[in-house]
Amino acid sequence: MPELAINGGSPAIVPPALSRVEYSKAARVLVEECIEAGALNQFYGGRHVRAFEQDFARAFGRSLAVAVNSGTSALHLLYAASHLAAGSEVLVPANAYVSAVSALLQCGLIPVLVDIDQVGWSMDLEDTRRKISNRTTAIMAVHMYGQPCDMEALQHIAREHSLAIFEDCGQAHGARSSDRLVGTFGSSAAYSVCCRKAVTVGEGGVVVSDDDVFIDLVRALAHKGKGQGFFDYRQLGFSYGMTEVQGLLGSDQVRSFGEEMAKRQRHAIILHSGLRGSEVQVPAVRLGDTHAYFKFPVLLPAELGQSQQQVVDAVRAEGAIVDPAHPCLGSIDWIAAETQSLCARYGISSPPDNTSHSTPVAADILSRTVCLEVGHSLTDEAIEGSLEALKKVLVHHEELVS
Numbered sequence: 001m002p003e004l005a006i007n008g009g010s011p012a013i014v015p016p017a018l019s020r021v022e023y024s025k026a027a028r029v030l031v032e033e034c035i036e037a038g039a040l041n042q043f044y045g046g047r048h049v050r051a052f053e054q055d056f057a058r059a060f061g062r063s064l065a066v067a068v069n070s071g072t073s074a075l076h077l078l079y080a081a082s083h084l085a086a087g088s089e090v091l092v093p094a095n096a097y098v099s100a101v102s103a104l105l106q107c108g109l110i111p112v113l114v115d116i117d118q119v120g121w122s123m124d125l126e127d128t129r130r131k132i133s134n135r136t137t138a139i140m141a142v143h144m145y146g147q148p149c150d151m152e153a154l155q156h157i158a159r160e161h162s163l164a165i166f167e168d169c170g171q172a173h174g175a176r177s178s179d180r181l182v183g184t185f186g187s188s189a190a191y192s193v194c195c196r197k198a199v200t201v202g203e204g205g206v207v208v209s210d211d212d213v214f215i216d217l218v219r220a221l222a223h224k225g226k227g228q229g230f231f232d233y234r235q236l237g238f239s240y241g242m243t244e245v246q247g248l249l250g251s252d253q254v255r256s257f258g259e260e261m262a263k264r265q266r267h268a269i270i271l272h273s274g275l276r277g278s279e280v281q282v283p284a285v286r287l288g289d290t291h292a293y294f295k296f297p298v299l300l301p302a303e304l305g306q307s308q309q310q311v312v313d314a315v316r317a318e319g320a321i322v323d324p325a326h327p328c329l330g331s332i333d334w335i336a337a338e339t340q341s342l343c344a345r346y347g348i349s350s351p352p353d354n355t356s357h358s359t360p361v362a363a364d365i366l367s368r369t370v371c372l373e374v375g376h377s378l379t380d381e382a383i384e385g386s387l388e389a390l391k392k393v394l395v396h397h398e399e400l401v402s
């Protein structure tokens, strides 16, 4: 049996270049034009950010969008413009990107971590119901790795309890829940378009909605609290603008998004069939849903539970692009600590338990999951190679456990 590369053996495959993103020739010409014209800012002669907003909204099923400098900024603006009572609680899955929670805390809102289900690894409906209190005002659904939450069920719960619904689609461009695009269920949604995302401009984010009053507020907050006029400083704001070059690259990415999505689906099929019968598990996709495959998550068997990082290191040494899953948010100490201090500030005597104890399924699954890269410049052959690399490490796993 060939030795693991991490132990001195030969790598299973030639490593692919890290997920390079293709932009069209036409976009490259426009970048040059932008620079020549000195029009790098949407308020100084630019048109590309506004065009990107329209393209993005249309592609992802909403009528309005504001493009900003990051997905974290998009989340911050979404919460800030939503008029939720300061000190109220927002339910967030423990399997989420940290910004869904940090932006809440920055807005004086209390995150309450909800567990995930064993089958699809998205927001568990029973735990969502259990964690609703008389201080809850909203649910933030996060579609991690492109796996859609059960949005119809969450909408039902939200209606029953008069809660707002938001979506973090930062990893779920083009995913569908019950055959409907994610990002269209809540009153608004935030996207990231930073590197490795299915639509990427390097760094960036987008807020989408159909509500023009909300979008006007998001736009004002994103641009120093300004209204239409140049010195029309109306309110306290941030400076979260996107550059024109990012805007034009964004439109270019939206145009080629269909191909990117099809490629990711094809790569997922290769990985699914290659891993069938092995000892790893992958999250199940509900009938009627479309997984967007930001990455392809793989749950390692229990005996490898303590070896997540060693498996990642070993698979990387074999030549594949792989990362550990994002940590369970309950395992990030400052989240529980910030929650406690915010509760103290609002005189709340029984803060939610935002440690991993309250989300045991997420804590277990995320500590055992590794995620294979499947998008952008990765070819079908590169995905076959990733499969080979992962399987080689799984065959040798005793060497990692010991």
Ligand SMILES: Cc1ncc(COP(=O)(O)O)c(C=O)c1O
Binding pocket: 069, 070, 071, 072, 073, 096, 097, 099, 100, 142, 144, 168, 169, 170, 171, 191, 192, 193, 194, 203, 204, 205
């Ligand atoms: C689901 C999700 N939400 C939000 C973010 C934050 O986006 P950004 O890194 O653009 O600030 C990310 C980033 O990876 C993400 O994956």
